[in-house]
Amino acid sequence: FRNLGGDSDRDYKRGFGYQGGASRGNWEETIAELSYGKDLKDAVLKPGGWTFGMMGFGEVLPYENNRFTLDYDKLDDWGLPTVTFDAELQENELKMRKDMLESAVDMLEKAGLRDVKGYDNESALGLGIHEMGTARMGRDRKTSVLNGNNQLHDVPNVYVTDGSFMTSASCVNPSLTYMAFTARAANHAVQELKKGNI
Template structure:
């Protein structure tokens, strides 16, 4: 973080990864039979380790999506237009994501470590957030505190759209809790005739 480690960005990142032995698809590729196939299946390939980094994209106020009424889908409905980009904070963080992974693996004794960087754009991650902010005021938010769309009370949004950010942790349990709470609210509202 800024100051304590000389990092020139805010927030943080995490890693997910795996280790496995390669070569398990060789029999399918080589189409052996009999003892040859059995031997190929029982001889694993070399070990490999993979780490993937993920970091927070800050909730920039001007990142947004909107309906593009000039372009429609096959049903004649407007498609979404995305006006979202990675900024200097995220681009600087990506440098440390890569180098820190290399450093950790090498410190653990892993040999032949190769750092790679693949292109990334918002939306490629599995836990993207924002676009339907939850809040207390319909002028500044899309959803009320029950995840109900202010302008369409029979619509509830309980995925990451309601959150502006989730740090660099997996938010799936939070989504589940928000969904359970919204469902309970909706059932009670239906029973009362309010929905």
Template sequence: MTKEIIYVVSDIRVQQAEAIGTKEVAELDFGGDFKEILSRPAESWTMGLGGFGEMLPYYENKVYIDHSKKDKWGQPVLAIDCEYKENEAKMREDMMYDAAEMLEAAGAKKVKAYDNGCYPGMTIHEMGTARMGNDPKESVLNKWNQMHEVSNVFVTDGSCMPSSACQNPSLTYMALTARACDYAVKELKKKTSRLRLFKYEKIKNGNDWRWQKCFYWSSTPNCS
């Protein structure tokens, strides 16, 4: 097979398909046109190489409620204040040149390296905004993904992680969810549990009915 131009794309956690387009990406194309592309002579083929890296957690990067702007229902909207910093810029450059070096060492010819550009929001695995921690003043969740301030709420998606490595984190989310569920079930079985699930129930008081808040420490509700 003749080796032709190989494009090296350097992006911080940008999907390869987004960087080089969906054409000729098997998972994102189908049909007669796709088959025709695959049947072309090898001399017309190119390939792309994308880079993934960690964005470090920065205290300045945050989300907050913007009370100066309202949505169509009159509710304040969520504002995102986030940017890449020096470490991410240097890592992008390093990934680009390392990728080119690896391809050349493998025998590829006419290697062209370039930075395709990237900014927060382009990836599909942004994390943070509800990180785990022991101190309620510095974190939203405890080690079980349970909210410090609202004990019957668990958050098990990427919010709990202030940063990620270069691999796909979805399996980690699944593991955290299974772990949190196991903990919640065990706590529900304890009469002295700090996990307080509740609902409002209509209780008859003499000839009157009133709503009471019932806490479920176990299978028997405690209403007041």
């Protein structure tokens, strides 16, 4: 719902989505209080109380200063340069997170749930399930790593089709997009091989 109607009605850009689920407690909850006997057997046969949780997923805008670099002064065990990430959530994302939390609490309470508690665990970049960037696709080799076919500008026989080529995934699961770009890149590679270009 935040992704519809443009950005004019709020103080941040883009939108977010939620994932969540419900579950019941189980016999493990009884272990601390009951160690044996009839009480434990009776407790094990009764399902625990319901809990419901939601997690917000919001877009991180593709800021030019969010980047990673290779550190040739600090090598790994195989003599290769290590990677240094320099990225952070900025004002837009922090405002979005506040709206995510408040909207989730509001929806759950309006749905009739009780004892709703919102929280922000202040997670950082790199802890999400679909991180993007670091090998940006673009036309200019000075500002991007890959061309429009997911091919390295400087090494044409190397294609990159994971999430690194995308500067942003919006707030939806990008897996189908990866698959589509991978199919397209594979087709391009086959055609280039047939022409003898790679």
